[in-house]
Amino acid sequence: MGNGRRTWLNVSVLSLAFVVIIFFNGLLDGWNKQAKTDTIAWETGYGRLSHPLYDPYDPYSFSGAHGIPGLPEEVLTGGQTVSVLVTQASAYPNGRQVNVLLKGIDPAQSLLELPSRWLDSLPEGIRGTTIPAVIGQRMARSAGLKTGDRMVIRWRDVNGTFDAREVTVAGIFKTNVPTVDAGQLWIPLEMLRLITGMYGETTYFVIGEELAGSSLWTGDRTGYGGWRYTPLDTLMQDIETVVEAKQGGMMVISFLLLCIALLAIFDTQVLSIFRRQKEIGTYIALGMTRLKVIMLFTVEGTIHALLAILLGTLWGIPLLSWLHRTGIPMPDMSDQAGLAIGEKIIPAYSMAMILSTVLLVVITSLIVSYIPARKIAGMEPTRALKGKLL
Amino acid sequence: MTDNAIVTLRELYKRFPAGKGTFTALKDINLTFGKGEFSGIVGPSGSGKTTLLNIIGSLDTPTEGTATVLGKKINVLSQKEAAALRNNGIGFIFQTYNLLPVYTVYENVEFALLLQKISAPERKKRVMESLQWVGLADRAASRPASLSGGECQRVAIARAIVKRPALVLADEPSANLDSANSHHIVRTMKELNRELGTTFLFSTHDEKVMQYLDRIIYLKDGAVEKDELC
Numbered sequence: 001m002g003n004g005r006r007t008w009l010n011v012s013v014l015s016l017a018f019v020v021i022i023f024f025n026g027l028l029d030g031w032n033k034q035a036k037t038d039t040i041a042w043e044t045g046y047g048r049l050s051h052p053l054y055d056p057y058d059p060y061s062f063s064g065a066h067g068i069p070g071l072p073e074e075v076l077t078g079g080q081t082v083s084v085l086v087t088q089a090s091a092y093p094n095g096r097q098v099n100v101l102l103k104g105i106d107p108a109q110s111l112l113e114l115p116s117r118w119l120d121s122l123p124e125g126i127r128g129t130t131i132p133a134v135i136g137q138r139m140a141r142s143a144g145l146k147t148g149d150r151m152v153i154r155w156r157d158v159n160g161t162f163d164a165r166e167v168t169v170a171g172i173f174k175t176n177v178p179t180v181d182a183g184q185l186w187i188p189l190e191m192l193r194l195i196t197g198m199y200g201e202t203t204y205f206v207i208g209e210e211l212a213g214s215s216l217w218t219g220d221r222t223g224y225g226g227w228r229y230t231p232l233d234t235l236m237q238d239i240e241t242v243v244e245a246k247q248g249g250m251m252v253i254s255f256l257l258l259c260i261a262l263l264a265i266f267d268t269q270v271l272s273i274f275r276r277q278k279e280i281g282t283y284i285a286l287g288m289t290r291l292k293v294i295m296l297f298t299v300e301g302t303i304h305a306l307l308a309i310l311l312g313t314l315w316g317i318p319l320l321s322w323l324h325r326t327g328i329p330m331p332d333m334s335d336q337a338g339l340a341i342g343e344k345i346i347p348a349y350s351m352a353m354i355l356s357t358v359l360l361v362v363i364t365s366l367i368v369s370y371i372p373a374r375k376i377a378g379m380e381p382t383r384a385l386k387g388k389l390l
Numbered sequence: 391m392t393d394n395a396i397v398t399l400r401e402l403y404k405r406f407p408a409g410k411g412t413f414t415a416l417k418d419i420n421l422t423f424g425k426g427e428f429s430g431i432v433g434p435s436g437s438g439k440t441t442l443l444n445i446i447g448s449l450d451t452p453t454e455g456t457a458t459v460l461g462k463k464i465n466v467l468s469q470k471e472a473a474a475l476r477n478n479g480i481g482f483i484f485q486t487y488n489l490l491p492v493y494t495v496y497e498n499v500e501f502a503l504l505l506q507k508i509s510a511p512e513r514k515k516r517v518m519e520s521l522q523w524v525g526l527a528d529r530a531a532s533r534p535a536s537l538s539g540g541e542c543q544r545v546a547i548a549r550a551i552v553k554r555p556a557l558v559l560a561d562e563p564s565a566n567l568d569s570a571n572s573h574h575i576v577r578t579m580k581e582l583n584r585e586l587g588t589t590f591l592f593s594t595h596d597e598k599v600m601q602y603l604d605r606i607i608y609l610k611d612g613a614v615e616k617d618e619l620c
Binding site: 278279281282284285286287288289290291380381382385 | 444447449450469470473474475476477478482484486488490501502505506549
């Protein structure tokens with residue numbers, strides 16, 4: 001194969017690696033951004049003030065995790081908080097028993113995208129005889145429920161006494177956030193307070209953006225009975241952790257692809273030095289220092305990277321832009337991942353990410369070009385002139 | 391050592407490892423070459439001609455003895471100093487021309503000046519002047535592949551003299567050329583020797599070259615057999 005063809009083959013493989021690395025990183029960044037946006041919109045808001053005993057990962061903590069924090073009235077009525085009361089219950093859809101979380105929420109809230117207004121949408125005839133509930137698609141699918149279906153739920157009130165009532169599914173919402181959906185029934189807050197005897201009580205407050213930066217959550221919080229404020233960064237930690245784990249896997253793929261491309265450049269460099277021994281000897285005879293010859297060959301190798309970036313730009317920009325416009329469809333099962341994944345992930349390409357990928361490709365190419373070029377430093381010019389260096 | 395000596399070799403030995411022992415390529419060489427000489431080192435293959443030129447050209451170092459070229463002791467030069475000596479003071483002409491195939495004739499000749507960081511207008515003037523000396527100004531844009539052997543060697547001569555070195559080392563410059571071209575290139579070098587005062591030192595066993603030389607040093611088995619003025 002001629003030098004020209006070999007060069008362009010190397011450049012093509014490297015440009016593929018370059019674009020794929022950007023795509024993978026963009027996909028993860030897009031997922032991260034999308035997961036955070038959806039989780040903020042549907043579940044966490046911009047902060048959470050929770051009962052000191054509340055642990056979202058420990059259902060046994062829910063029975064004691066309710067109270068009245070004594071927040072200022074203007075905070076409670078300012079539209080920047082949503083009170084949520086949580087208790088465990090059993091539901092009996094279609095003759096089966098399902099463990100669920102009963103979550104009470106104000107039907108009039110607008111801070112979260114959760115369609116709590118549907119809780120007021122039951123027809124006049126049945127309103128008052130049944131408890132309205134909204135559920136997510138995952139819950140509906142697993143329990144075999146559809147809008148208008150009725151089922152019995154059983155719970156224990158504040159005194160530990162069992163009680164049961166019938167609920168009617170007022171609506172089924174679709175969300176990318178499984179943690180507000182799977183195994184959960186959303187009912188009116190005041191109804192949950194009434195049936196559990198937890199009058200005026202709350203398990204946690206979702207805090208809106210405007211209130212998240214308030215001084216209410218810093219300093220002495222004894223006035224809130226030790227309630228714990230969790231800032232947005234901490235609430236997003238799970239998503240960050242999962243995305244970081246995925247990034248590890250994708251980095252391995254990117255690394256392997258980059259290695260293949262760099263191996264080709266390395267091979268070409270070795271071949272080039274082998275073939276051009278006389279030329280190297282001539283450079284030295286003409287007065288070029290060995291360091292300059294090494295630099296010349298290193299730069300020649302690095303030009304592969306620059307050409308690859310240029311080529312990658314030519315075919316990568318249209319492709320990545322198209323993927324950014326259309327998004328990457330996710331498989332049906334992705335909604336059971338336990339983390340917010342949309343039907344489509346829109347890759348997000350930041351300038352910092354693109355520049356860091358460019359730097360990665362250039363620097364690694366520089367290194368693999370330098371390693372064989374370093375051999376020049378140890379050669380005897382007289383042997384190089386005769387073509388007997390290697 | 392005479393006042394105008396530019397190459398002085400004293401008790402020079404060069405040995406190469408060969409199997410378990412060593413092979414002595416040069417033995418007790420004592421020679422001086424003055425400014426403006428047009429001299430040749432003559433001898434059969436393996437007599438040490440190229441090794442001697444390589445040492446004078448600071449591409450190699452002696453095992454024993456001293457080699458002083460343009461006031462620099464080759465034995466003690468660092469790689470960088472040796473490169474500077476070749477860059478500023480010595481021009482090379484090789485048997486196989488050693489032109490850079492991807493460059494044009496002009497660029498091949500210019501290359502030597504690029505290493506000296508000479509300004510572009512000055513480079514252009516000197517490159518064209520050198521090409522005119524060797525009669526190839528009209529082939530400046532050609533690539534070596536399109537030139538004949540004689541033309542290639544003339545480009546190599548232009549490349550060697552473009553930086554106006556004090557010393558030009560020509561290793562078997564006519565070995566790959568026919569009779570007419572051999573005469574032509576040696577005559578060219580002789581003219582440059584006269585006009586520029588450049589010292590030319592050949593290694594050759596070509597009778598056609600020898601007839602133009604002012605001084606011939608005969609090497610046999612690495613030792614000077616005869617040193618005569620013509």
